[in-house]
Amino acid sequence: MLFSRIRRISFRRSSLVQLFTIIAIMVSVQSSFAAWQLSSSKSIPCNSDTTLTLQYLDAKQPADIAGSGTLWLVGHGTAEIHLPETVPYDSAMAAIPLFIRGEGAGEIQVYDDIRKSTGILEFHATNPGGAETPQWIPRISIEGDDEQFVVSANLKATATLTLSNGTGPMPPTAHIKLADHRGRVVSSRFYSTFDLAAELADVQFPVAGQYQVTLKLLNDAITSLPSSGMVGPEKIPFGKTAADFDERQLLPDGVTTQTVVGVRVALEHIPTSATVVAEDRVQVVALARPSRQIQKNQWPFVIVGADLISMSLADQKEKGLRLVRWQRRLGSSFAPVTLEWETIQKSPGHLRWSSLNSVLPIYRKAIVRPLVTLIGKSAWSQELPTETSATLSSWTEFTRQLSKNHRELIWGLQCWDYPEDTWPDSKLYGQLVNATLDGFQMPDKIKAPTPPVIVGGTRQFDPAYLEPLLTSNTLDRISGISFHLFPRDKTSSPEKNGFDKILISASEFIKTKKSKSLDLWITGTGWPNGPAGVTEKVQANYLVRTHVMAIAHGAYKLYWNSLMDKPDLPWASDGTAPMGLLDSRLFPKPSGVAYNLMTYMMSGVEALETTKQGNVIIYKFNIPLQNNKWRGILYVAWTESPGTQDIRLEMTHGGGVYALDYLGAEIQTRKVIEDSANSIKGTYSFPVGFEPVFIWDAGGPTQTK
Secondary structure, three states, X not given: OOOOOEEEEOOOOOOHHHHOOOOOOOOOOOOOOEEEEEOOOOEEEOOOEXXXXXXXXXXXXXXXXXXXXXXXXXXXXXXXXXXXXEEEEEOOEEXXXXXXXXXXXXXXXXXXXXXXXXXXXXXXXXXXOOOOOOOOEEEEEEEOOOEEOEEEOOOEEEEEEEEEOOOOOOOOEEEEEEEEOOOOEEEEEEEEHHHHHOOOEEEEOOOOEEEEEXXXXXXXXXXXXXXXXOOOOEEOXXXXXXHHOOOOOOOOOOEXXXXXXXXXXXXXXXXXXXXXXXXXXXXXXXXXXXXXXXXOOOOOEEEEOOOHHHOOHHHHHHHHXXXXXXXXXXXXXXXXXXXXXXXXXXXXXXXXOHHXXXXXXXXXXXXXXXXXXXXXXXXXOOOOOOOOHHHHHXXXXXXXXXXXXXXXXXXXXXXXXXXXXXXXXXXXXXXXXHHHHHHHOOOXXXXXXXXXXXXXXXXXXXXXXXXXXXXXXXXOOOOEEEEOXXXXXXOOOOOOOOHHHHHHHHHHHHHOOOOOOOEEEEEEEOOOEOOOOXXXXXXXXXXXXXXXXXXXXXXXXXXXEOOEOOOOOOOOOOOOOOOOOEOOOOOEOHHHHHHHHHHHHXXXXXXXXXXXXXXXXXXXXXXXXXXXXXXXXXXXXXXXXXOOEEEEEEEEOXXXXXXXXXXXXXXXXXXXXXXXXXXXXXXXXXXXXXXXXXXXXXXXXXXXX
């Protein structure tokens, strides 16, 4: 397996005697007589590929060892281990491929999805050279803007090398290879280890996505190894293809070139005669820089989960700001803020806005715009707002003061969340809606525009509940309706959960309200990863599909839940499987990578049409002129069931034609038909599979709906 999630494992420092002690392995399961046990050595060489083989033994029920299933794997701590998220087992046997960075004791936590049992595998990582002749242990670091191993796409990042535990002269040369998540090499180059150690070397990731960086140390002089002579990647001008791009010089043996997303790169390969003495491997995420053009409040991307308002003031300024900046860095322009009435107003006539005043500047600093949801009871009577006329009047005054003091800082207002749980009769909820509108939209001397007010927030699209709310008194004053779109079957795709049909129904429902143009807000969606849901890469796949489908059907805002995972195990997180874009260490998961690339590709797009070619569904969008990418036409396509199929699309000559999958791996295109009647156009072939593919015709004239 080329690419796997990095799981961190803590290594305890020990004496030399303890360091090489083989630790007995035990697995805690429901029966002390049943266990997944290591059938391979429990002593593992670090910084090299190895495999742990496991066998399930049950002394009480030998027949139980038959069958097949999946083991879910997680490591913990401060050092790093590369291992897959899951491995299959069959006939009570399983194999776990590993790459461990550094020496020491470690553990892997295991969950058996068939037996519903957990366990802990303990092992020791040792120097490959042994105690007598220890090898150098390299550690490569890639420094981005403000995070290790998170960099900006298409900008230079600093590569740094540290060496430890070895004897003898330091190897003079290092080779660094960058590969996308599909294994395609996008950069391959030799460096002086002295330059790497002195932070004088850089690498560049061509496009947003998920990458694996492999470093190998060589005992060969760098002057004896292949050199391209190229300073860095060279852009291929519009109007030329890779075939038209002449080589400037004859390439030496061991050097090849290829085109990566419109850029010509040279690959320097390690000769078979070279002496490789050590290796390191890290996962790096390259992120696209989001556009700042969000003035019209029309971009749909919202991430739930920072929750600044519940933090202490000290946490808001440090942890809170970091979380909100992560939201923006991933591509979200907006963030929900839940405001509870009782926390603002403790008694009649006395409102304290300190909690809201402390968080709004943080969102502004991070260029993230708050969307407020109002909920809560009366603090002095513990009544819901609609229980008495006096309480309802107090609620109206509360919303009026909110509008008076903060309207210019709020970019949207939702009246309650899951109202059907509190008011099964939507007419009672309608009283709250109108009281909110009476207060929030009360005329005054403030010249700031009134933010959009939306109603609903129901658990699912429920037209029977929403219809009574849309009276003439309400319809003319609200901007949209909202509902949540979480999968009922958390292990299946958006299509199998009927998302396309739900979105069509919601869009048609809005069109029936001819007296008012209503916006469609989806105020919650997400897929859990873990035994109760899907793998992390499938989560990323379904994230992209859900957003593309929603935008194609006119969604104005779409809230992804949530920003980050808790530090719990995926199978033991208080009943809620992890749904975050970041893990608990704030490192982007595949879903975070996919979200960033998707928001970059789809910011500002306008839906044109949806078509099918065989088993492939194709969504077509117009890309207007923006400050961070060319205008043109964007297609997003995937197969409805596993498998690959070629599709054909008309593209524009003289511009760029780019195809990337949902995690940034380039898809190779092929021109198949030249349009003799139109020298500008030609037909291209693209292989499409179950994972979404973005196909960008950057040379096409802007189309309108």
